[in-house]
Amino acid sequence: MIRxxxxxxxxxxxxxxxxxxxxxxxxxxxxxxxASVARGKTLFLQNCQDCHGEDGKAQGSAIAVAxxxxxxxxxxxxxxDDQIFSNxxxxxxxNMPPFGPLGPGLKDAQIWDLVNFVxxxxxxxxxxxx
Amino acid sequence: MKKSKVSRRDFLAKSAMGAxxxxxxxxxxxxxxxxxxxxxxxxxxxxxEFVKSHSEEPIAFEFGEKGLxxxxxxxxxxxxxxxxALFCCPGNYTVINSIxxxxxxxxxxxxxxxxxxxxxxxxxITGEVAATSGTEGPGFTNMIMSIASADRAHxxxxxxxxxxxxxxxxxxxxxxxxxxxxxxxxxxxxxKRITIPNRVHEYAAHAFRQLKSGVPGPVHLDFxxxxxxxxxxxxxxxxDFYEKSRYRTESVAYPAAKDIATAVEMIQKAERPMIVAxxxxxxxxxxxxxxxxxxxxxxxxxxxGPVRGHFGDEHRLSGNLAADALGSVDLVIFVGQxxxxxxxxxxxxxxxxxxxxxxxxxxxxxxWPLDLGIVSNEKAALEALADALPKRQRAxxxxxxxxxxxxxxxxxxxxxxxxxxxxxxTGTIHPAVTGKVMADFLYRGSIPKEQTxxxxxxxxxxxxxxxxxxxxxxxxxxxxxxQFYPIGPxxxxxxxxxxxxxxxxxxxxxxQGSPVFGFTGDAGIAYSIMEFDTLTKYKIPAxxxxxxxxxxxxxxAANTVRxxxxxxFQENLRYDKIAEALGARGExxxxxxxYKAALQRAYDAAARDKVATLxxxxxxxxxxxxxxxxGAQPRNIEPGVTAYSH
Numbered sequence: 001m002i003r004x005x006x007x008x009x010x011x012x013x014x015x016x017x018x019x020x021x022x023x024x025x026x027x028x029x030x031x032x033x034x035a036s037v038a039r040g041k042t043l044f045l046q047n048c049q050d051c052h053g054e055d056g057k058a059q060g061s062a063i064a065v066a067x068x069x070x071x072x073x074x075x076x077x078x079x080x081d082d083q084i085f086s087n088x089x090x091x092x093x094x095n096m097p098p099f100g101p102l103g104p105g106l107k108d109a110q111i112w113d114l115v116n117f118v119x120x121x122x123x124x125x126x127x128x129x130x
Numbered sequence: 131m132k133k134s135k136v137s138r139r140d141f142l143a144k145s146a147m148g149a150x151x152x153x154x155x156x157x158x159x160x161x162x163x164x165x166x167x168x169x170x171x172x173x174x175x176x177x178x179e180f181v182k183s184h185s186e187e188p189i190a191f192e193f194g195e196k197g198l199x200x201x202x203x204x205x206x207x208x209x210x211x212x213x214x215a216l217f218c219c220p221g222n223y224t225v226i227n228s229i230x231x232x233x234x235x236x237x238x239x240x241x242x243x244x245x246x247x248x249x250x251x252x253x254x255i256t257g258e259v260a261a262t263s264g265t266e267g268p269g270f271t272n273m274i275m276s277i278a279s280a281d282r283a284h285x286x287x288x289x290x291x292x293x294x295x296x297x298x299x300x301x302x303x304x305x306x307x308x309x310x311x312x313x314x315x316x317x318x319x320x321x322k323r324i325t326i327p328n329r330v331h332e333y334a335a336h337a338f339r340q341l342k343s344g345v346p347g348p349v350h351l352d353f354x355x356x357x358x359x360x361x362x363x364x365x366x367x368x369x370d371f372y373e374k375s376r377y378r379t380e381s382v383a384y385p386a387a388k389d390i391a392t393a394v395e396m397i398q399k400a401e402r403p404m405i406v407a408x409x410x411x412x413x414x415x416x417x418x419x420x421x422x423x424x425x426x427x428x429x430x431x432x433x434x435g436p437v438r439g440h441f442g443d444e445h446r447l448s449g450n451l452a453a454d455a456l457g458s459v460d461l462v463i464f465v466g467q468x469x470x471x472x473x474x475x476x477x478x479x480x481x482x483x484x485x486x487x488x489x490x491x492x493x494x495x496x497x498w499p500l501d502l503g504i505v506s507n508e509k510a511a512l513e514a515l516a517d518a519l520p521k522r523q524r525a526x527x528x529x530x531x532x533x534x535x536x537x538x539x540x541x542x543x544x545x546x547x548x549x550x551x552x553x554x555x556t557g558t559i560h561p562a563v564t565g566k567v568m569a570d571f572l573y574r575g576s577i578p579k580e581q582t583x584x585x586x587x588x589x590x591x592x593x594x595x596x597x598x599x600x601x602x603x604x605x606x607x608x609x610x611x612x613q614f615y616p617i618g619p620x621x622x623x624x625x626x627x628x629x630x631x632x633x634x635x636x637x638x639x640x641x642q643g644s645p646v647f648g649f650t651g652d653a654g655i656a657y658s659i660m661e662f663d664t665l666t667k668y669k670i671p672a673x674x675x676x677x678x679x680x681x682x683x684x685x686x687a688a689n690t691v692r693x694x695x696x697x698x699f700q701e702n703l704r705y706d707k708i709a710e711a712l713g714a715r716g717e718x719x720x721x722x723x724x725y726k727a728a729l730q731r732a733y734d735a736a737a738r739d740k741v742a743t744l745x746x747x748x749x750x751x752x753x754x755x756x757x758x759x760x761g762a763q764p765r766n767i768e769p770g771v772t773a774y775s776h
Contacts, residue, residue, distance in 0.1 A: 042474065042479070042480050044474075045472075045473065045474020045475070045480070046474050046475075046477055046767070049474060049475070050775075054472070054474075062615070063684075064684075064686060064687055065687040065689055091756040091759065091761065092756075093756070094686065094754075094755040094756055094757070094761075095686040095687075095689075095754075095755065095756070095761075095762070096756070097756065097760060097761050097762060098756065098759055098760060098761075102759045102760045103760050103764075103765060104765045104767065105541075105765060
């Protein structure tokens with residue numbers, strides 16, 4: 001049974017690889033701005049607050065143990081804009097689900113809005129100048 | 131162990147002595163038990179007394195030479211109010227005995243909390259008041275999870291529990307004593323410990339006034355034994371002994387003319403208006419008015435809440451599957467949405483113009499900023515709007531809804547294709563496949579698609595099956611864990627639904643006797659599997675699919691190797707065998723074809739023999755991970771078919 005499970009898991013991991021997307025093209029990036037942050041906030045409330053909380057601090061834990069998005073130092077899967085984008089679009093680790101084509105179907109521009117919103121609630125030192 | 135000397139023939143002969151309702155219950159050994167009992171071992175069977183107890187004529191409680199007890203006075207009031215059913219475990223003896231004797235359908239089960247969930251499940255799909263009861267301390271405290279769940283669902287259930295004698299207050303003498311009312315603080319609409327014997331009828335009136343007026347919710351009464359055991363020679367000994375026509379009213383709030391005029395103006399200005407039709411539309415029977423309004427002015431309708439079907443999923447104006455259209459809505463009209471979402475929890479634009487129609491003013495403006503609040507009974511407001519709005523066509527909006535529905539169905543097909551691939555890879559069944567197979571069986575096979583009342587429980591598997599399961603008529607779909615999201619009482623909800631179908635209560639009348647279907651997880655089934663005894667005992671034809679992925683759904687929260695063991699079960703557990711041991715049928719399946727065949731066998735047994743079945747669908751917890759995208763989070767948004775939190 002264990003053997004069967006490991007085989008199944010291996011198949012699953014291999015099967016999953018095909019859904020990983022490459023890094024986004026640089027020209028898709030949405031610049032940091034108040035308008036983008038506002039759009040990102042709406043998307044965040046609609047897609048992210050169940051796990052990360054309304055304020056991004058993930059203080060509720062009924063559904064998932066999610067990281068505090070206001071503290072980049074506790075993030076496990078990278079802190080750069082491209083890494084945040086990829087984590088949202090394609091998922092991260094076993095449990096951060098994809099929100100791109102295989103998740104809620106967010107467009108790349110929307111995901112950049114989310115990246116900008118996440119930056120807006122994080123430390124000012126990591127926030128791009130608008 | 132003493133061997134049984136009762137043969138099947140003897141048993142049938144004895145049970146033939148029962149009459150009336152007893153015949154309907156069918157005094158025979160359960161099919162599964164009869165087939166499987168080993169030679170020389172006693173078969174699982176119903177006691178003769180069980181059959182006989184259903185053959186006794188109900189009592190019309192009236193004051194006579196002997197007078198009435200407090201419990202009988204209360205049962206009389208319940209009967210007069212049309213209390214639709216009682217789901218209980220022993221305890222509160224004088225009250226439950228009197229309610230049953232009065233002829234109110236009563237179901238005795240195994241676990242108080244699950245019987246409370248059964249009352250909630252019954253009420254949700256019938257719109258009628260159901261009661262639940264348990265013993266003083268332990269039985270009552272066992273109910274708390276399902277009382278809270280019913281409170282969030284705004285179900286009008288009557289929670290009854292016996293309580294200590296007043297003469298024992300503050301002494302902790304004997305056993306099971308506690309103060310109940312503080313424990314239900316915040317999870318009830320109204321509650322009272324009844325301590326003055328001659329006010330028992332008065333408090334029954336209080337209870338039903340709350341249960342049948344305004345916004346529904348649980349009512350909790352506990353009876354000091356001096357109250358239930360008191361005796362009254364005649365009505366003059368009781369305070370405020372009025373009949374229901376004098377202690378409450380059927381009158382409801384009607385919308386102000388100026389509010390309807392403003393709403394009509396806003397709807398006419400909007401290009402893409404949508405009504406969110408919550409459970410209040412169902413409870414106040416507003417579905418015909420809702421359809422008339424929607425059709426007349428081509429206003430879209432999306433359902434949400436604990437019960438669905440009052441608009442239906444296949445109507446051309448339904449937004450239930452039109453997830454991508456929600457963002458285009460320029461006017462949202464909340465009607466009967468008793469538990470308001472926060473902005474963002476529903477996929478509308480946060481700046482969307484909003485109207486809310488609610489039976490009482492106190493909640494208007496909560497959580498979601500309003501452009502117009504209307505105090506009105508839901509049906510009255512929908513009728514007023516349907517009358518006042520002109521005929522109008524919104525071709526672009528209707529086309530957008532249709533395109534969004536197609537996109538949703540296409541994504542379902544994508545998930546199914548992925549799930550089928552994953553199922554073949556692992557030798558287990560992905561929940562997207564479970565949902566598709568179940569939906570094909572219920573809606574695209576030989577069963578009329580409107581027939582089957584469905585209970586959606588579970589957590590991780592439900593993320594997929596909700597996408598597939600449909601509602602075509604009022605009260606067809608119970609979103610069991612709605613909002614409070616208790617894991618586990620799903621068999622209770624199935625029992626409640628099955629009882630409603632057996633009795634043909636409310637809108638279920640047209641499908642009386644039909645089997646009911648449910649879905650739960652392997653975490654959930656552990657809480658309520660013992661009620662397969664109750665399902666079997668009362669010959670309720672129920673079929674529960676168990677998504678068995680060998681773990682708590684929150685295995686995803688185990689963020690270290692060291693912590694994982696706390697989230698895991700033994701693998702490949704045989705819940706089907708437990709069902710068999712309780713006299714029901716069990717099926718264990720590991721492929722989609724096996725599941726399809728098991729559904730047919732289960733349905734045949736349910737329809738023919740009124741036997742319940744548990745189908746144990748072996749799945750894998752790995753489907754929750756990103757190794758099998760989309761993992762635990764398929765594209766689910768609210769409101770609509772995938773809603774569970776509001």
